[in-house]
Amino acid sequence: MAETTTGTGLPKGFRSAEQGWPELHRIPHPPHRLPLLGDVLGADRRTPLQDSLRLAPELGPIFRRKAFGKEFVFVWGADLAADMADESRFAKHVGLGIANLRPVVKDGLFTAYNHERNWQLAHDVLAPGFSREAMAGYHPMMLAVADRLMEHWDRELAAGRWVDVPGDMTKLTLETIARTGFGHDFGSFERARPHPFVTAMIGTLTYAQRLNAVPAPFLLRRAARRNDADIAYLNRTVDDLVRARTADGPGDGDLLDRMLETAHPETGERLSPENVRRQVITFLVAGHETTSGALSFALHYLSRHPDVAARARAEVDSVWGDTAVPGYDQVARLRYVRRILDEALRLWPTAPAFAREAREDTVLGGLHPMRRGAWALVLTAMLHRDPEVWGADPERFDPDRFDPKAVRTRPAHTFKPFGTGARACIGRQFALHEATLVLGLLLRRYEFRLDPAYRLRVTERLTLMPEGLRLRLERRRSAAGALPGSDALEPSSETRCPVHRAAD
Numbered sequence: 001m002a003e004t005t006t007g008t009g010l011p012k013g014f015r016s017a018e019q020g021w022p023e024l025h026r027i028p029h030p031p032h033r034l035p036l037l038g039d040v041l042g043a044d045r046r047t048p049l050q051d052s053l054r055l056a057p058e059l060g061p062i063f064r065r066k067a068f069g070k071e072f073v074f075v076w077g078a079d080l081a082a083d084m085a086d087e088s089r090f091a092k093h094v095g096l097g098i099a100n101l102r103p104v105v106k107d108g109l110f111t112a113y114n115h116e117r118n119w120q121l122a123h124d125v126l127a128p129g130f131s132r133e134a135m136a137g138y139h140p141m142m143l144a145v146a147d148r149l150m151e152h153w154d155r156e157l158a159a160g161r162w163v164d165v166p167g168d169m170t171k172l173t174l175e176t177i178a179r180t181g182f183g184h185d186f187g188s189f190e191r192a193r194p195h196p197f198v199t200a201m202i203g204t205l206t207y208a209q210r211l212n213a214v215p216a217p218f219l220l221r222r223a224a225r226r227n228d229a230d231i232a233y234l235n236r237t238v239d240d241l242v243r244a245r246t247a248d249g250p251g252d253g254d255l256l257d258r259m260l261e262t263a264h265p266e267t268g269e270r271l272s273p274e275n276v277r278r279q280v281i282t283f284l285v286a287g288h289e290t291t292s293g294a295l296s297f298a299l300h301y302l303s304r305h306p307d308v309a310a311r312a313r314a315e316v317d318s319v320w321g322d323t324a325v326p327g328y329d330q331v332a333r334l335r336y337v338r339r340i341l342d343e344a345l346r347l348w349p350t351a352p353a354f355a356r357e358a359r360e361d362t363v364l365g366g367l368h369p370m371r372r373g374a375w376a377l378v379l380t381a382m383l384h385r386d387p388e389v390w391g392a393d394p395e396r397f398d399p400d401r402f403d404p405k406a407v408r409t410r411p412a413h414t415f416k417p418f419g420t421g422a423r424a425c426i427g428r429q430f431a432l433h434e435a436t437l438v439l440g441l442l443l444r445r446y447e448f449r450l451d452p453a454y455r456l457r458v459t460e461r462l463t464l465m466p467e468g469l470r471l472r473l474e475r476r477r478s479a480a481g482a483l484p485g486s487d488a489l490e491p492s493s494e495t496r497c498p499v500h501r502a503a504d
């Protein structure tokens with residue numbers, strides 16, 4: 001694995017794309033490049049990803065952009081992206097936005113450099129927390145949180161109000177990871193404003209993204225102070241949570257129990273208290289922000305495509321019948337609902353890019369020499385629109401692209417919303433189970449009415465979210481005429497952690 005020795009993740013001596021890519025001049029960049037400033041004309045620092053999506057078709061499958069002396073290489077052509085998925089020659093690169101999160105979570109699972117020992121240790125200790133058996137254990141808790149969302153939506157519906165889709169999906173996914181991972185309850189559905197943990201988390205993600213778009217960090221002095229306060233709040237919240245667990249004794253075998261109690265099966269090593277704190281923040285953040293976006297985009301498309309929604313409802317009715325509370329195995333059987341989710345993640349992979357670095361000197365796609373440590377961003381959102389793979393109309397929403405027959409005809413490594421290789425998403429099955437379950441429950445209970453004036457606007461803060469998306473609901477009767485019951489679900493109040501109840 002490429003040994004990284006500088007804060008940028010590059011081996012000592014590499015400072016810029018020019019040094020890592022000996023034939024950089026052959027890689028196209030946008031027209032009208034300005035001396036010193038770079039490719040800033042027409043760029044919007046709030047939407048770097050969407051700017052890249054606009055530039056990509058004219059610049060081609062590999063291109064570069066420069067801002068304030070920093071040059072980045074972007075790859076999105078299917079052949080080149082597949083080459084970068086070759087684990088024997090490439091590895092995850094911790095750079096840009098992810099490196100900017102290092103002050104928050106240092107060697108936590110998501111931000112660890114490949115050579116840091118704690119990555120392997122935490123990966124081995126925590127991976128069983130995502131096994132099929134563990135997932136089946138989380139299922140009733142996921143149902144209980146979904147039930148709270150539906151109670152909230154029933155109230156909004158009765159009051160004739162629009163529902164705030166990204167806001168409510170964020171409440172749902174935060175409560176789900178907090179409950180399943182840490183036995184904690186942030187009380188999101190009982191509060192009018194987002195939990196301060198969410199505000200602090202969004203603050204740190206936004207700051208990490210803004211750092212990439214300024215010539216020097218000192219220009220964000222005030223924002224940096226706010227960021228320090230946000231980090232301190234995240235740390236305090238997590239320390240309280242861990243303290244409460246240590247005082248009360250083990251939970252029900254959740255992620256926190258694993259972090260505190262499990263020794264590495266071979267070395268017997270355990271995570272240090274510092275590292276536990278970093279992992280808890282990592283999982284609370286990584287475990288909800290992206291899933292919330294995925295659910296929000298899926299609901300957007302469902303409201304725009306009543307034919308797709310009707311087909312999905314028919315599937316839910318047929319697979320779940322009048323079962324009030326769907327079992328764990330009944331979720332994976334919602335194959336069409338899952339395709340809707342995949343198609344939403346194709347168009348808007350909520351983690352829209354990931355970075356890969358060369359383990360040794362190599363030639364990307366047989367054309368572009370790279371020195372060891374040189375890196376590029378795989379632009380997932382554009383890879384998912386490559387016309388060579390997805391056809392002439394890649395913007396069209398069509399869940400049948402994920403019909404098993406259609407999937408088999410596509411080359412490998414063309415659908416990568418969860419990243420690739422050893423550092424791909426550990427929470428993939430968790431996210432897919434949660435999101436399919438919730439979409440199934442919502443489709444069964446409601447009809448979604450769109451706001452005709454709404455045009456999709458996508459906010460970027462390292463992850464993507466449909467900004468301002470709201471829906472009006474109508475209550476639907478299930479096939480058997482009964483409404484999905486909630487009595488059988490776990491009572492949410494008993495799961496509440498005493499920490500923060502008063503302070504929030």
Ligand code: HEM
Nearest residue numbers: 109110286287290291294351354418419423425426427431
């Ligand atoms: C739709 C939802 C999700 C998407 C689109 C997503 C996407 C990703 C991507 C692209 C990566 C790789 C990043 C890179 O290469 O730099 C990643 C890594 C990661 N994800 Fe997710 N994720 C999702 C849900 C989750 C959930 C639910 C959890 C936890 C419960 C989670 C935890 C993590 C962690 C810890 C890593 C780092 C893994 C490592 O480096 O070993 N993610 N995710």
